[in-house]
Amino acid sequence: MKIRFWGTRGSIPVSLTTADIRAKLIEAVQGARDRRLDHRADIEAYIDGLGFDVAGTYGGHSSCVQIDAGGDEFVVLDMGSGARPFGQSMIERFGPGKPQTYHVFMSHLHWDHIMGFPFFTPIYIPGNRIVVHSCHENVEYAFRRQQREPSFPVDFEQLGADISFDVLQPDTPYSIAGLTVRAKLQRHAGDSYGWRFEHEGKSVIYSTDSEHRLEDAAECAAFVDFFANADAVIFDAMYSLADAISVKADWGHSSNIVGVELCQMARARRLVMFHHEPAYDDARIEQVLGETRRFEEITRDGHAVEVLSAWDGLELTL
Secondary structure, three states: OEEEEEEOEOOOOOOOOHHHHHHHHHHHHHHOOOOOOOOHHHHHHHHHOOOHHHHOOOOOOEOEEEEEOOOOOEEEEOOOOOHHHHHHHHHHHHOOOOOOEEEEEOOOOOHHHOOOHHHOHHHHOOOOEEEEEEOOOOHHHHHHHHHOOOOOOOOHHHOOOEEEEEEOOOOOOEEEOOEEEEEEEEOOOOOEEEEEEEEOOEEEEEEOOOOOOOOOHHHHHHHHHHHOOOOEEEEEOOEOHHHHOOOOOOOOOOEHHHHHHHHHHHOOOEEEEEOEOOOOOHHHHHHHHHHHHHHHHHHOOOOOOEEEEOOOOOEEEO
């Protein structure tokens, strides 16, 4: 399986500001003062050696992740603002004259996870088929309401694609688009569901907008079982541990530390931190990544967990 991240921020999309870009440029120029950069190859080598927080960006779109298992139908997790560039890429690839089928799996129905749907170009093109899978009985209502006046100028009835809604039951395996799929209820306002996707011996967990509490032994054991031996766990690591257990307790999100501990217990191979705090700039996300990797190293019990921070455009092959 391949995973592509189109949106990785939590709560609200953000973008680089002029001040952010200026700070990156200043740091890059300062680091180049004693280097010979007479040729393009020299410049490229220097840039490639800079930290990702300087030479790149984690991006700012809200949640949208694609899973590619090599089939003819597309699988996407959540419809945050990252759905817009995902849709654009599909139109560039196929054009409007070659209809496609898209399976959308929803974690929950909060606005940052559905706001990209009206800007997902395939919904306007006749012949395309969109199936929205959710464990929420009111999923169709949420998507239709978003399209209504005064919130949006194009009503749901005007959309050209064939759009349907499939309400699934948690803790029940389904075969969809060549994947074995199972959902699990998570701790979050309005209910959120994590998803486990399996294909030809590989497995991916998508667990965003969930407040995992390790002190609840039964709940912890259930998620260790859900995460068991996963090749990648896409995990809501929005808060620091201090925030998660103090001022932001019961806000419905988890921390990098909890992510590491769950993946260690579950013997998962890779932790991909996701749903980044919108107030964090690239430097802060990079700092959290370094701290998390160090924590994983010092608490390792013989099983290594690779730790990554997702960014808009990241591609992983399992």
